[in-house]
Amino acid sequence: MNARLRWRKLVSGFMLTMTGVCALVAVSILFFILGYFVYNGGVSINWDFFTKLPAQVGQPGGGMANAIVGSAKLLLLASLIGVPIGFLGGIYLAEFSGTKVAFVVRYAADLLNGVPSIVIGIFAYALLVLPFKHFSTFAGSFALGIMMIPITLRSTEEFLLGVPRALREGSMALGAGKWTTIMRVVVPAAYRGIMTAILLALARVAGETAPLLFTALGNQYWSPGWNQPTSSLPAMIYTYALSPYEDWHRQAWAAGLVLLGLILMVNIVARVILSRGIAVPRS
Amino acid sequence: MSTSSINVPSAGPIAGSRSFLSRLRNGDEVARLVTFLFAASVVLTTVLLVYELWIGAALSRHKFGLAFFFTRVWDPIAEQFGALPFIYGTLVTAAVSLLLAVPLGIGAAIFLAELAPQKLSDPLQFFIDLLAAVPSVIYGLLGVFIVIPMMREWVQPALKNTLGFLPLFQGPVYGMGFLTAGIVLAIMVIPYIISVSREVLLSVPRDQREAALALGSTRWESTWKVVVPFAKTGIMGSIFLALARALGETMAVTMVIGNTPTISSSLFSPGYSIAAVIANEFTEATGDMHLSALIELGLVLFLLTFILNGLARLLMLLTTQRGSGMGHA
Amino acid sequence: MKRLAGTLLLVVAFGGMLLAQNALLINGAGATFPYPIYSKWFDEYHKANGTQINYQSVGSGAGIKQVTEGTVDFGASDGPMNDDQIKAYRAKNGTGILHFPTVLGAVVPTYNVAGVSGALNFTPEALSGIFLGHISKWNDPAIAGANKGVNLPGNDIVVIHRSDGSGTTYIWTDYLSKVNSDWKDKVGKGTSVNWPVGLGGKGNEGVTGLIKQTPNSIGYVELIYAAQNKVPYGSVKNAAGTQVKADLASVTEAAAAAAKTIPDDFRVSITNAPGKNAYPISSFTWLLIPEKFKDTAKREALKGFLKWAITDGQGAVENLSYAKLPKEVVDKELKAISKVQ
Numbered sequence: 026m027n028a029r030l031r032w033r034k035l036v037s038g039f040m041l042t043m044t045g046v047c048a049l050v051a052v053s054i055l056f057f058i059l060g061y062f063v064y065n066g067g068v069s070i071n072w073d074f075f076t077k078l079p080a081q082v083g084q085p086g087g088g089m090a091n092a093i094v095g096s097a098k099l100l101l102l103a104s105l106i107g108v109p110i111g112f113l114g115g116i117y118l119a120e121f122s123g124t125k126v127a128f129v130v131r132y133a134a135d136l137l138n139g140v141p142s143i144v145i146g147i148f149a150y151a152l153l154v155l156p157f158k159h160f161s162t163f164a165g166s167f168a169l170g171i172m173m174i175p176i177t178l179r180s181t182e183e184f185l186l187g188v189p190r191a192l193r194e195g196s197m198a199l200g201a202g203k204w205t206t207i208m209r210v211v212v213p214a215a216y217r218g219i220m221t222a223i224l225l226a227l228a229r230v231a232g233e234t235a236p237l238l239f240t241a242l243g244n245q246y247w248s249p250g251w252n253q254p255t256s257s258l259p260a261m262i263y264t265y266a267l268s269p270y271e272d273w274h275r276q277a278w279a280a281g282l283v284l285l286g287l288i289l290m291v292n293i294v295a296r297v298i299l300s301r302g303i304a305v306p307r308s
Numbered sequence: 309m310s311t312s313s314i315n316v317p318s319a320g321p322i323a324g325s326r327s328f329l330s331r332l333r334n335g336d337e338v339a340r341l342v343t344f345l346f347a348a349s350v351v352l353t354t355v356l357l358v359y360e361l362w363i364g365a366a367l368s369r370h371k372f373g374l375a376f377f378f379t380r381v382w383d384p385i386a387e388q389f390g391a392l393p394f395i396y397g398t399l400v401t402a403a404v405s406l407l408l409a410v411p412l413g414i415g416a417a418i419f420l421a422e423l424a425p426q427k428l429s430d431p432l433q434f435f436i437d438l439l440a441a442v443p444s445v446i447y448g449l450l451g452v453f454i455v456i457p458m459m460r461e462w463v464q465p466a467l468k469n470t471l472g473f474l475p476l477f478q479g480p481v482y483g484m485g486f487l488t489a490g491i492v493l494a495i496m497v498i499p500y501i502i503s504v505s506r507e508v509l510l511s512v513p514r515d516q517r518e519a520a521l522a523l524g525s526t527r528w529e530s531t532w533k534v535v536v537p538f539a540k541t542g543i544m545g546s547i548f549l550a551l552a553r554a555l556g557e558t559m560a561v562t563m564v565i566g567n568t569p570t571i572s573s574s575l576f577s578p579g580y581s582i583a584a585v586i587a588n589e590f591t592e593a594t595g596d597m598h599l600s601a602l603i604e605l606g607l608v609l610f611l612l613t614f615i616l617n618g619l620a621r622l623l624m625l626l627t628t629q630r631g632s633g634m635g636h637a
Numbered sequence: 638m639k640r641l642a643g644t645l646l647l648v649v650a651f652g653g654m655l656l657a658q659n660a661l662l663i664n665g666a667g668a669t670f671p672y673p674i675y676s677k678w679f680d681e682y683h684k685a686n687g688t689q690i691n692y693q694s695v696g697s698g699a700g701i702k703q704v705t706e707g708t709v710d711f712g713a714s715d716g717p718m719n720d721d722q723i724k725a726y727r728a729k730n731g732t733g734i735l736h737f738p739t740v741l742g743a744v745v746p747t748y749n750v751a752g753v754s755g756a757l758n759f760t761p762e763a764l765s766g767i768f769l770g771h772i773s774k775w776n777d778p779a780i781a782g783a784n785k786g787v788n789l790p791g792n793d794i795v796v797i798h799r800s801d802g803s804g805t806t807y808i809w810t811d812y813l814s815k816v817n818s819d820w821k822d823k824v825g826k827g828t829s830v831n832w833p834v835g836l837g838g839k840g841n842e843g844v845t846g847l848i849k850q851t852p853n854s855i856g857y858v859e860l861i862y863a864a865q866n867k868v869p870y871g872s873v874k875n876a877a878g879t880q881v882k883a884d885l886a887s888v889t890e891a892a893a894a895a896a897k898t899i900p901d902d903f904r905v906s907i908t909n910a911p912g913k914n915a916y917p918i919s920s921f922t923w924l925l926i927p928e929k930f931k932d933t934a935k936r937e938a939l940k941g942f943l944k945w946a947i948t949d950g951q952g953a954v955e956n957l958s959y960a961k962l963p964k965e966v967v968d969k970e971l972k973a974i975s976k977v978q
Contacts, residue, residue, distance in 0.1 A: 037528035041423055047415030048424070051498055052432055055439045058450060082676040082694075083865045110346050117343035130347045133354040139617040140357065141556025143583045144606045147590065148357045151364060158707035160664070174350055204339035232443020235558040235583070239590055245679075246662065246689045253662055254691060259445045263559060266449050267838070269845035269866045274453070281449050285442065292441045296434065383831040384802075457850070480793045482836060482851060567800035567837035578836045588839065589829070592698030592802035594705070594722060 059285070066282025069275040079245050079256075085272040089280055091247050095255035099165050099241065100231055102251065106170030108223055111177025115219075118178070119185035120207055131179070138175035145171055146236035154240060160254040165241030169230040176229070180222030184215035221295040228291040232284060234259035258284045361610060364603035367596060376604065382569045382585075384593075389601035391608065393569035397486065397579035398609075401561065402554040404490025404575065405497055410547060412494075413501030414536075417543075420502070421509035422531050433506060440499035448563035451492045456483040456564060459491075464576055479574035482566065487575040489565040493557060497550035504549060508542030508627055509535060542627030548620035552613045558583040582609045663935050666693040667700020667713030668804045669841040670859045671922045674740055674957050675713070678942075678950050688938045696840060698802015698828040704925050705729055710935055712925035715742070716807025716828045717904035732929040735976060736903045738921040739946055741892050741960035743883035744808045745870035745918070747863045748855040749848050750775055751790060757871040758783040758880045761917075764873070765817035767794055767855060769824075770834035775853060783880070790853070797847050797856035800837025802828040808920040809857045812908040816917075857918075861958045875917040876909050887916035888960040896963035903970070919960075929978050940974055947971070 073088045080087030114134075118127050149168035154160055188211050196206040212219075234257075241255045243264070248255035258280050265277035368376065368389065379390020416436075420429045460483030467477045512535050520530035536543070566578020567588060582605045593599040672694040679690040695703075697714035704712030705726045717736055718726070726734045746759050763779045766772035772779055776789040799806045810826040824830050838844035838856070845862045848854045860883050863870040872882040881887045891910040899905055909917045924943065930936035947970055951961045962970075 033526050033529065037526035040528045040532070041419075044415040044419035044423065047412050048419040048432060050412060051416045051439070051502060052435050054495055054498075055435050055442075058439075058442065058446070061450065061454065062446075081680050082673045083861075110349055113343045114347035114350050117340075117347040121340045121343060122347070126344075126347070130350055133351040135617070135621070136614060137350070137354050137357070139552060139556075139613050141558065141583055141609055141613060143556070143558045143586050144361070144610050145357075147364070147586070147603060147606050148360055150590075151360045152356075154708055155706060160708055171353060174353070178347075178350060203336040205335075207339070228441060232445065234443070234445045235587055238587055242664075242666070242695075243693045244691045245676075246683075246691055249662060254664055254693070259443065259559075262445050262449055263563075264842075266452050266563065267840070267846055268842040269849055269862065269868075270842075277449060281446050285446055288441055288443065289438055292438055296437060300430075300434075381831065384829040385825055385827045385831070460851075480795060482795060484836065567839070568832070568835065588800050588837075589802070592696055592700075592702050592829075594698060594702045594802065594828075 059289075062278065062282045062285055065278040066280075069279035070282065074276065074279050078247075079261075083270060087276075089256075089258065089261055089276065091244065092256040092258050092261045092280065093283070095162070095241070095244070095248055096231065096257045096259075098162055098248070098251070098255065099169060099237070099257055100227055102162065102166035103169035103173060103230060104223070104227060106166060107173030107226070108177055110170075111174045111226075112181050112219065114174075115178045115181025115185065116207060116212075118182040120203070120211070131182075134175040134178045137171065141235075142168075142172065142233050143235040143238075146239045149236060150239040159252060160240060160242035161252045162241055162248055162255045163251045165237045165255065165257070166251075168236035168240050169233060172230050172233065172236070173223075173226040176226040177219075177223055180226075181215075181219050184218035184222070185211055187218070188214045217298065221298045224291050224295045228288045228295070231291075232259055232288055234263050358610070361603060361607045365600055365607045367600035368604040369600075371597065372601075376601075377608075380569075380571060384589075384595065384598050387595060387597045389597065391582075391601075391605055393571050394580050394582045394585050394605060395608070396571045397565065397569075398555055398581040398583070400486050400575075400579065401489040401493055401565065401581060402551055404487060405493035405554050406547065406551060408491065408494035409498045409501055409550060413498045413546075413550075414505055414543060416498075417502045417505035417509055418531055418536070420506045422527075422535065429506075433503065436499045436502050440503070442496075444496070444557060444559040445563075447492055447496055447560040451488065451560055451564040455488055455492060459483050459488045468576075475573040476575050479572070479576045481576055482578060484564050484566040485576050485578045486565070486572075489561050489579070489581070490575070492560050492564055493554045496557065496560065497554050500550045500553060501546045504546030504624070505539070505543050508539040508546070508624070511542075511627075512538045539627060541623045545620045545623035545627065548616045548623065552616040552620065555616070556583060556609060556613050557581075558587050562587050582606075661687075661934055661938055662689045662691060663711070663939060664691050664693075664709045665700075665711040665713060665924075666695050666703050666709045667925070668697040668715050668922055669694040670697070670715045670742055670744075670803075670805045670808075670920075671713065671740055671959070672841070673861050673865070674954055674959050677953055677957065678946055681950075681953070682942055682945060688942065690939075690942065694840060694842075696799070696801040696828075697804030697807065700804075700925065701828070702802075704734065704927070710930075710932075711927075711939060713922065714807075714828075714925060715804025715920050715922040716811075717906075717923060718925065730927065732927060735926050735928055735973070736923040737926060737943055737947075737970060737973070738903050738923050738962060738966060739943075740951075740954050741888050741919060741921055741962060742958075743860045743888045743916050743919045743960075744805055744812075744857050745860050745863050745883045746855060746873065747845070747848050747858050747868045747870045749852055749868070750792075751852060752788055754869055755787075756869065756882055757787065758874070759871045760874045761813075761816035765813050765820050768796060768798075768813065768833070768835070769817075769820060770796075783874070792853040795851050795854040796832075796835030797838055797844055797851065797854050798832050798835045799840075799844060801839050803840075804828060804920075804922065805841055805857065805859055806830065808908060808918060811906055811920075812918045815909045864958050873917050875915055876911055877913050877915070879914055881914055881916045883916045883918070885955055885958070885960050887914050888919045889963070891915040891917070891919035892921070892960070892963050892966075896965045899966055899969065901969075901973070903966070903973070921962075921966075926977055928976060936977060940977055943974055944971065 076090050077088035078091055145168050149164050153164035192210050196210045237260055244254045244256045262277050262280045265273035376391050380392045381388045381390050464481040471477045516534050517530050520534040561581050562584035568578040569580045586602050590602055675692050697716050700712035700714050703709045760783050766779055776791045781789055807828045810830055814821040814826045838847040841858045841862045844856045845858050845866050848856045872880045875881050890912045891907050895905050895907045907919050947967050
């Protein structure tokens with residue numbers, strides 16, 4: 026073994042170890058973030074946090090009950106807006122359309138997916154806040170719903186296409202029409218996959234703050250109905266983090282922990298289902 | 309190609325001669341129409357979005373024209389608006405983030421694709437996917453309370469002392485600024501680089517690797533000199549994807565960048581990005597020109613991400629085609 | 638499981654809807670300058686009669702903008718709307734907009750300098766020099782000259798200003814424009830200006846936060862933010878030559894001269910006011926209320942709140958370091974409230 030070979034082997038070992046270090050660094054970032062939130066947020070979470078409204082400025086205490094409910098309302102309405110469009114549009118792409126239309130729709134969806142969320146906020150403001158002269162939960166949900174459409178659309182299409190032809194043909198052979206086949210056979214078969222994709226889409230928009238800045242604004246009280254401004258967890262984190270009050274910082278950590286925890290939990294569950302292949306029927 | 313588009317018997321050669329209304333009575337036609345409308349609404353929404361941006365930016369476009377991109381001044385009182393500081397800030401922070409994220413990301417991807425056994429690689433990839441799911445405002449929170457003090461107390465002074473001869477690392481140390489924003493963005497885009505690069509590397513045919521090893525190369529040499537170049541276009545695609553993400557980031561950036569429209573050669577300087585200025589000034593732009601300038605910035609951002617995403621997808625398409633095309637013994 | 642979660646969410650949502658359906662909700666947005674007292678007032682008023690006034694402290698600039706667009710019921714600003722903005726409001730809404738002063742406050746120079754925990758003396762020259770970027774070190778003679786005996790470090794000054802459209806900025810730049818012609822020409826006054834130097838913080842809250850975290854920094858915030866957060870603030874030399882620290886007496890004195898001659902629309906600047914011990918960077922802050930209010934319930938509730946705020950509500954302001962409105966102003970205002978139709 027000559028010197029050059031020894032050198033090359035050394036370099037090889039070194040570089041490969043470095044790649045291992047890179048991977049280690051990347052993964053440890055996640056655990057570092059989690060750890061920090063559990064530590065800082067954990068000490069601040071108490072019953073008040075979940076049940077009380079925000080206190081007066083500068084006064085310690087109070088909680089984020091309205092923000093939690095606000096986020097829930099925003100997400101509920103966002104899914105009511107985004108999911109049907111994505112789901113039914115995906116059915117069209119998978120079951121009915123020709124290639125040209127499919128290409129245009131997919132392209133539009135991909136485009137929408139890549140739009141920065143702040144730009145979507147501008148869009149929702151121009152469409153729903155300005156003309157109606159109202160900041161509202163509805164406008165915020167609209168913005169979030171638009172962001173859910175591309176993921177739902179593509180996933181629905183993908184999972185529907187993954188259902189074996191045999192199932193469709195069997196149903197047709199038994200005399201069922203196309204729509205019946207789709208609703209009674211194909212969709213139920215792809216159901217789990219589509220649901221998990223929707224959950225992932227929800228988790229993604231749950232943390233979005235930028236589009237809510239110009240649509241849902243904020244609210245110190247409970248937001249009645251859908252037409253009034255509403256508080257939300259991400260918006261509270263943003264406001265409280267930038268404030269000078271120690272108590273608000275504490276609450277921001279707590280809110281971050283709750284938000285992060287929920288999002289990660291949904292992601293873990295959804296991805297486990299998808300990766301284990303439970304989502305797609307095995308022939 | 310849609311493998312599941314089966315023609316329903318009733319839509320045979322006779323179908324064309326039936327009138328639209330009578331076809332409508334057939335439930336399937338209704339279904340087709342309804343789902344088509346929903347699919348079309350996706351296209352409609354996208355078109356409407358671009359239209360609104362274009363119209364909203366009209367005032368500013370007509371007044372400033374191309375000079376908008378080269379003017380440094382952002383003065384709401386004098387109604388002079390130039391996008392240069394924001395474009396600069398957006399590009400600089402993105403560049404810093406890529407400089408940090410690309411080596412780290414590709415290194416990790418190589419490890420996950422080439423070295424780690426599947427039992428290790430899959431769970432690690434799982435964790436990295438989770439990192440991608442962390443919302444921007446959470447990174448912002450960490451940025452404000454952890455990264456900024458760290459930068460101000462240790463990192464920036466250390467850089468100033470060692471590399472202070474470079475204009476990049478001169479000037480007062482605030483903690484917030486281009487460098488800090490770049491670092492936070494780097495953490496945010498690493499998962500994208502890793503997951504796409506890993507997939508691309510995994511798709512490289514085994515023969516390539518084995519041929520290199522058979523010719524006497526070390527493990528590293530076969531990876532670096534054969535496999536990675538083979539996957540080059542796909543890796544480029546992942547970088548473009550990461551870049552598109554970095555450009556559009558709002559919350560994390562605005563919380564750590566200092567929010568000052570400055571162009572400076574120092575990375576320690578505070579700055580501004582397109583997304584951050586829109587977030588800060590949109591609700592309070594009292595003049596119509598101010599608002600229009602902000603919307604024009606939004607349009608610019610949209611176009612940038614649109615182009616980058618398109619390029620990314622093109623590159624990844626090229627890689628997969630290449631991968632499947634070659635690879636015969 | 639998913640169905641359960643879904644129904645649970647629906648129950649929560651509808652519960653939320655029903656819970657607050659009865660109480661009236663009024664939306665306002667604007668200045669961060671008076672946010673602590675407004676927050677207290679809205680809370681007390683809500684406890685007293687159930688009216689919910691949701692106030693978002695997003696800065697005076699946004700307050701003016703959003704009330705003009707009609708997306709909020711009222712605005713709040715410490716920089717009064719200028720004639721162009723009032724014209725724009727009329728053009729967009731077909732009616733006028735009224736300014737109602739609510740409290741008097743002060744903008745103070747706050748700083749974070751190692752070893753300095755007391756009040757530094759600032760002159761108009763020092764302040765304008767610092768914010769113009771001409772004075773860059775803490776131990777510059779312009780600052781040190783007024784602070785003999787204080788050990789000022791040779792560190793660079795980190796200037797912190799507002800990144801959002803701010804009435805506090807308006808007050809500060811209004812003052813600087815009055816005392817420094819260089820500033821007036823180069824930068825001018827407004828809610829958003831082209832700052833020569835410095836970092837931007839969002840809201841009074843953001844600036845205070847930045848100052849607390851950034852060594853060698855200086856910024857300008859409303860008095861209560863410095864006091865509540867225990868950030869040292871300095872005194873400013875007024876037009877009569879006295880170094881005055883902002884407090885109830887000095888702010889009240891600043892308004893005294895203007896109070897007698899306050900115009901009917903209440904828009905007046907009291908920076909650099911005459912008076913031996915007047916604090917030179919004081920200001921009124923205003924609620925911006927449309928002249929014509931379509932919603933009767935909201936209009937009456939808002940008018941009721943305003944009447945309460947400028948009379949009984951004034952009892953709470955001094956605790957938060959704001960000064961009460963002068964009697965002449967209150968009398969005039971009570972008459973003006975009836976203008977809101």
